[in-house]
Amino acid sequence: MPTLPKLPRPPQIGLLKGLGVTLKTMMSPSTTQQYPHVKPDLPPRTRGVIALMEENCTVCMLCGRECPDWCIYIDSHKEVVPPKEEGARARTRNVLDRFAIDFALCMYCGICVEVCPFDALFWSPEFEYSTYSIRELTHEKEQLRVWMDTVPPPPELDVGADLPKEIEDGLKAARQAAEKAAAAAAPSEAPAAAGKAGGDAPAAQAAEEDIHVEAQVDQEVFDQLVAEGKSERVARAKAKAAYVRKEKARIRAERAGGEG
Template sequence: MGTATGIIKALNSGVKHLAVKRFTLRYPEQKLKFVGDGYQFDPSSGVAIAGLKGRHMLFHDHCTGCQLCSIACEGVAEAIGMVKVPDKWGQNAKSIMPQIDYGKCVFCGLCVDACPFYALYMSNDYELSSFTKEGLIYTPAQLQVKPQVQQDSELIIDKRGARHG
């Protein structure tokens, strides 16, 4: 009797999932659609603005070269190094800005939290693959370029769990 009940439960479970839309995306043809600009932090209020923690964006006109992002990263991943930049930005007396090695980055967002000048935030760009380790190192000039995120599928979270719409 116990075996028959088990078989019926298993078949019932299988039949219930036949009509559910598949969760797997056919990447790279389909991509997730994220709402918002990415993960940000407001130092004045001390509140984080939720969002996907993808590739960083660096606003050169806000960065003062204070190195707080690099210090915040030291104990976690050591992915941020400060590099010399041209003397184009007057507020940056040290002429240094962060360079991020995505081969080491764990996307924790502590560097964004540590920046008191709104110079760093994390975008929705999650496609960071490269054929070489050097290709994963983003210079301040590369971090300044806003990523072109192309999203095709929306992630829906409800009482049934997460699925793509």
């Protein structure tokens, strides 16, 4: 049976479908933000721009060497630092003269922030630094330092996590200072007690030196060490030392009992 030819669809159907989509979109709420009148709500760790804490930079050049775009420019000079103590040698250190980032080349990979060993580079959520000239996208250290004010504080540590090394060092220094202050404020009886104890120490040491024990092999200790896999030479030496300790302890106990 011959098939009937398919009749073409009237063009009005496609037009009606398009108008239906238009009407549906017109009735739905708009999701477009009217920037710059309405600021976007960005996450606090947004990679907006790289900020510099100049006082932490040691001009190690690690960020510049690791940058895949070579968009970091660093200049420095050396200066001599006088010694802190008499007789010590003077040191030389690098002083940062220029630190600039060309954000026209930067691809915001964050490698420089990750590899910096002295925490001198940070991510700032600031993103409003567009210009009309590509030359103005190279920002110097002064502007990078201004962006440090917009860097969010680090997140809280997890429960049970180790404190950062800087905080541990600070707490240790504080404890040492408190101990020194407590020792300086201790009553004067402490030196007297220390002197008395110091006077008794030579007598106790002399009594200890009077105890002479002939070294012999403690067979029980020797057999135990050999069973643990020690060589006979090592086991014999440790067994003799154990025998001497036991005999000295026994003699001291007998003397203490006789004095009591």
